[in-house]
Amino acid sequence: GLGHRVFHHPLHRLERAGRLLRRHLQSARAALLFGSEKFGLSNDDISHCHWLLHIPTRPGHDSMNLGQAVAVTLYELSRSPAAARRLPEAASRATEAEIARLADLLEQALRRSGYPGFERGGSSTLKLRHLLHRLSLGSRDAAVLAGMLRQILWKLGPAGG
Template identity: 40%
Template sequence: MLANIRIVMVATTHPGNIGAAARAMKNMGLSDLALVNPKLFPSEEASSRASGADDILASAKVYESLDEAIAGSHRIIGASARLRTIAWPELTPRQCAEMTAAEGGQHQTAILFGREHAGLTNEELERCHYLLHIPCNPAFSSLNVAAAVQVVAYELFQAAQGAAGAKPETMPDLATGAEMESFHDHLIRTLFDIGFLHERKSSPALLRRLRRIFNRAALEKTDIHILRGILTTIQHRLGIRTC
């Protein structure tokens, strides 16, 4: 289970937080760290704060975009301390861990942690199936990103220990992040083609709601093939060439 969990840190400003997160991961048996556009990495400060988790830093993968970091992930969960204008399915760290343990690591799960000062953007959360919220003092709810990784990693470790030896539920073959992005692009192009969307009048909130509908459905690979077949047929009927 733990081997199939990827911790993704997005646009981290302070390298010490990367090192502290690596240490938290190694404490709890996690090893897959992905960094999206970190301000400074590698770094002596990151190595110092890792306190022996240098192997996690050495194997960390650095990406230029979030889409690249989550391309192979089947379930994407974004950590956020803020409520959003459009409701997203929400999990606590324990619920996240229990859900992951129930499927026995059959799918790759990516858990996203955002910038120290602002967290994840709405556009980044659009890539997520769930929003992860750590309950804490409402008068002081901004948690250090490395501390947030520690809390989530602890719950994942506990759930993995509890599930050891148990037979996991048989899970469907879920679509990956890359497959979902390709579908969303195809859907939006088709909605423009049929006139449902208009270049100058398209609402970001509407596009966000469309993403939420399909992300919430946890589409399988077969579902994606069917839906894209429908979209392609519509385009063909309109005489539109598709790639």
């Protein structure tokens, strides 16, 4: 379960999430993250996600064990023939590594320029990652933005100077 945390991600019920994910898989790759039964996913783990999935349960039985959650989710995804199609060889969307690098460069530029609220690992960093995920950048766009940010960092000069 999600507990009582506040998230800035869209939250979709399993049926809708299944449709969205099947549609997404027609043109790009995806990953499903499942947290441990004891602790779930950390806020940092969740910051890498594009949206969250809610599996409805019976009243009074608010959670499932990990195996049940995985099985139910994969069953929902397999209900459409589109899920069985072969994935494209190369996804055009930016990879998680490209988004992480872009977030790092943008965070450096904001910190060096004196933009308030960017202490390493703070909530501003998480919000920045969420923003970059919502943009659904392609690999080429991520590379262009990374180049722009490197130029800005070069113009700003060495860190601390």
